[in-house]
Amino acid sequence: MNAIGTDGLKRQAAEAALAFVRPGMRLGLGTGSTAAHFVELLGAKAREGLELLCVPTSEATRAQAERCGLKLTTLDDYPELDLTVDGADEFDERLRLIKGGGGALLREKIVASASKRMVVIADASKRVATLGAFALPVEIVPFGARSALRRIEAVAQEIGLVGKAAIRLTSQGTPFLTDGGNSIVDCAFGAIPDPEAFAQALDATVGVIEHGLFIGIASSVLVASESGVETLGE
Numbered sequence: 001m002n003a004i005g006t007d008g009l010k011r012q013a014a015e016a017a018l019a020f021v022r023p024g025m026r027l028g029l030g031t032g033s034t035a036a037h038f039v040e041l042l043g044a045k046a047r048e049g050l051e052l053l054c055v056p057t058s059e060a061t062r063a064q065a066e067r068c069g070l071k072l073t074t075l076d077d078y079p080e081l082d083l084t085v086d087g088a089d090e091f092d093e094r095l096r097l098i099k100g101g102g103g104a105l106l107r108e109k110i111v112a113s114a115s116k117r118m119v120v121i122a123d124a125s126k127r128v129a130t131l132g133a134f135a136l137p138v139e140i141v142p143f144g145a146r147s148a149l150r151r152i153e154a155v156a157q158e159i160g161l162v163g164k165a166a167i168r169l170t171s172q173g174t175p176f177l178t179d180g181g182n183s184i185v186d187c188a189f190g191a192i193p194d195p196e197a198f199a200q201a202l203d204a205t206v207g208v209i210e211h212g213l214f215i216g217i218a219s220s221v222l223v224a225s226e227s228g229v230e231t232l233g234e
């Protein structure tokens with residue numbers, strides 16, 4: 001813990017991301033507590049007259065953006081966006097990410113991939129030398145979920161990753177469902193030395209819809225620590 005506090009650092013990263021926003025932009029809005037700071041700050045700018053059109057990555061972000069007075073649109077109306085600003089569960093020096101802690105990874109990846117730039121905002125606790133301390137979220141079809149879980153464990157084992165994969169539950173103990181009505185498997189396999197290989201293996205696994213490894217998608221990571229906000233990438 002530090003003097004500013006983790007939430008204060010998240011806010012600082014979100015404030016720094018405002019510098020990337022220009023009038024008239026079409027923006028992707030991320031999901032999670034760090035992204036929520038950005039949505040709030042952006043809402044204040046919109047109320048001051050900044051013209052923007054936004055695509056939210058979850059129903060929670062949609063509700064917050066509406067409350068903040070942001071104008072919303074869809075990828076059907078605007079298939080290409082200028083910028084997405086989103087948080088992450090982990091990032092490394094090569095701007096590879098683990099996302100999906102909030103269960104929004106599918107829409108987050110679709111929206112970020114439709115954007116010319118993805119700016120990630122994070123406090124420094126998310127910075128890692130090797131991805132994998134955070135259990136990797138994988139979105140799967142609910143039908144045959146336990147079979148998909150076994151297939152995920154098997155493909156992980158083939159590339160030397162061993163650990164525990166579990167279907168995510170809500171705090172009430174019922175299966176967690178994403179905004180798209182899918183399940184999440186959280187893969188606690190420890191360090192992932194070759195994220196590209198694991199991403200490829202997951203992409204080819206029956207029942208897997210998408211995974212939380214974001215590789216080659218983020219353009220920059222704004223990292224907030226006690227000593228200020230550092231920009232990784234361009």
Ligand code: 5RP
Nearest residue numbers: 032033034087100101102104
């Ligand atoms: C949601 C995400 C979030 O960006 C990630 O979980 C980080 O959340 P927070 O900013 O609350 O730490 O990927 O699916």
